[in-house]
Amino acid sequence: MTAPTTVAAPAQTDAEPELLLEAQAIGVSFDGVHALDDVSIGIRSHEVFGLIGPNGAGKTTLMNVLSGFQRPTRGRTLVNGADATRWGPEKTVRHGVSRTFQAVRPFPALTVAQNVELGALGVGTRRRVAAERVDYILEALHLSHRRDDFAGKLPHGEERRLGIARALASEPQVLLLDEPAAGANEAESDELVASLRAIKAEFSCSLVVIEHDMRLIMSICERIHVLDYGRSIAEGTPAEIQANPAVREAYLGQVAEAGAGES
């Protein structure tokens, strides 16, 4: 039953061929409240794509849509040009779109190695192949020393890295990361930037990163998309985004506020 992880041949239709993952005019509403309204993004191969916006802007909801967890009320999603709107997460990840969670959601009573192995087993990878992948990925995310520990016992930073490792084990083309640096201090966040760059190079996949940590976003993203109240307000290079007055007004101001409140 477990389908091989072949990737659907790109259907050369109206879609732009080089886009691995697309959201087209997505709308999502919960009990009449619009969490997303007419949002479109396209992920190119080998790029790091940032998704930012204030709390409640709809970033996670968009990620849920892209990963098949949330069926949009309007619009459609494409994976390699194929319509993926009705796929569900199980099929989406088999077609090369993998994700992490804002709350990490590890398998606490399983070991770190088992967690990562499951990332491969889940999409139907053979046991032997999966086991080899585990060593490699644990190494890449500096988790080798934790191999046989229960995932539920990891400190916060390592837990987040485990989330990334598990998502990476399916060898995705696009890796969706929901706030990978949440709770990290400056040094950890720098380390994460290095890891993400290494992942992008070694696993040759695209990254979609949701983050509130602007330093991280600005330093690794090639393009950034900004959401506010469920709507797209800007998209561009880090420099363009930083210079964009609408973004400054809607977003950066609020971050400053929130930052002031926290400290």
Added chain:
Amino acid sequence: MRVLGFVRRSASTPIILALLVALVTIVANSAGDASLRRIVVGAVVNMIAVIGIYLFIGLTGVFSFGQLAFMAIGAYATAIFTVPVATKRALFSAMPEWLADINLPFIPGILAGALVAAVVAFLLSFPMARMQPLSAGLATLAILVAVYTVAGNWTAVTNGSKGMSAIPTNTTMPVALIAVILVIIAVWIFQQSGLGLRIRATREDAVAARAIGIKVGRERGIAFVASAFVMGLAGGLYAQLQGTLSPDAFFLNQTFLLIAMLVVGGLNSLTGAVIGTILITAFRRVLQVIEAGVDIGPLEIPGRPGLTEVGIGIALLVVLALRSSGLTRGTEVSWDSLVRFGKRLTRRGTPSAAPTAAADPESVAGLAAAERTTPETATAEAVIEPERTPGA
């Protein structure tokens, strides 16, 4: 040397458990009289059933009250397959010809009985997979009641409330012991396999499991069928131990007893299933002796029916309140863990195991802990079925 390393790392658990079971069984068996010996064999059969329950509840985290329905199916099927044709004709005159004509030897009969249970579970697993875990758990209660009702009334096949009799009795101590050891080994291999890991992942976090491609409903279904097969096996052995069957043997009281064994040992480990069965069986034996009435010197305690059950109920409540994840706390015994335990004992520390936050019910954190486990078991499915999310 490499073989030894493998055994130590990967295979020590089933070996230790098998040795433990064999030891306890043989000691109890040689210490007691004929009646105790019978109890011991019965306990071994119970252990297989507890392991069967563990296979579903323990691996998937979905609770079920209904697994004994499959034990009943296995028991009745085995009985029907193995009672000699002539006896069936004489005793169960209402039985249809084709059924009465079936006659299988002991082991094929038991395997066929278990297979029948597994097939029924397979058919039920499709609707079950669609339900939210909590509803599914209660739906299993519906299965239990339905099977109980059918067993008690379908005179043509089960002989109704009169029950079956004249079943050949081949479940001896060695047979039961070999069976339980085989089951322990098989279940261990199953839970360490890729499939077993995937099933356990659905227990840990169904949402995260879906995100990495695991088909949660399907994996739960497989565990359900595997569990039903083992339950059916236990049922067949039970039929061949007792020689008679009645529907009451597979209803709520027995369900409670077996679940108590599993919970006391620890729901989430095979070791828990084995140890829980041993402990509760021993405790129950003691209570039964007291219930029958004892004289301790001048103190004379008269027999009180109900005492055994009350005692087990209290024991379970105490374990739930003080150590809700059971004695093993979801960890498996292994060579390494025994060594560690030994070292600790010599250093006089309290042994502690897997990660469980003892939650103070009054603190907000305690409630948050409850919240954290609650939505993902009861409701995670709903989230994700997006059709239902907008405007239900």
Added chain:
Amino acid sequence: MNGFLQGVVDALALGSLYAIFALGIALIFSVLKMINFAHSELVTIGAFVLILLADVPLIIRILILVVVVVGAAVLMERVAFRPVRGAGQTTMLITSFAVSYLLQNAAILIFGPDLRSGSVWSVLNESFMLGPVRILNLNALTIVLTLVLLVALTLFLRKTSIGLQMRAAAEDFTTARLVGVKANRIIAVAFGISGLLAAIASFLLTAQTGVVTNTIGVQVVLMAFVATILGGMGSLSGAVIGAFVLGAVSVILQQLLPLELRPFRDAFLFAAVFVVLVVRPGGLIVTRASRARV
């Protein structure tokens, strides 16, 4: 036609009885996310009170009944359920199963295994004619009581402060706590109300059977579980609707099934529930609280 009307009355009466049971279970579920198996033992306790005190004047007996059963419900929560409140849904479910089993057998330990009989209120076993339909007083009382209870419970949940807090808690306990809802109080009150419902249920049940055994509550509570699943876990109105659907289906099956299949009625009933759950996995009414987010 008369047969049909008679059937409707029977179905209403049975559905009402199930509803009183199901409400008690759904109420606890809504605040605690726990299925209270031991609800049946609250009913059993009530039944013992009624039968053992058969000589005491009715009013006093009812007073004692309410005090004892409500007390037992609150005590049960305090002693058995509070210690496991943080330990997860499965643990709470097993705990309630254990409490149920314990009390069932404690009844044997205390009162012995024999069945006891006694009359609750003989008037209830008489009947009157409403047009062409003969109605048992007990059935009339059951239906009326259920209606009264539904209205009272609705008013309580909508109009009183504690009722509103209870609804907030049912939606989202964590948030409710943040705005000052006191968990212990809410849960204790919920148990108290479920005790009251159990007391009423035991009165109606015992009036019907005239006997008490240690498992008198179990059969009906099994049905009530099914009703709550059918209605959608955690929804009070769902539980009531589920109960009436179940009552109706039982009566229909009882009338339509050929004689030789009647003993299998419960099996058919549970099979039907299964089918409903396949078509609507969340039950008939899906509450907001039963949905969650990624």
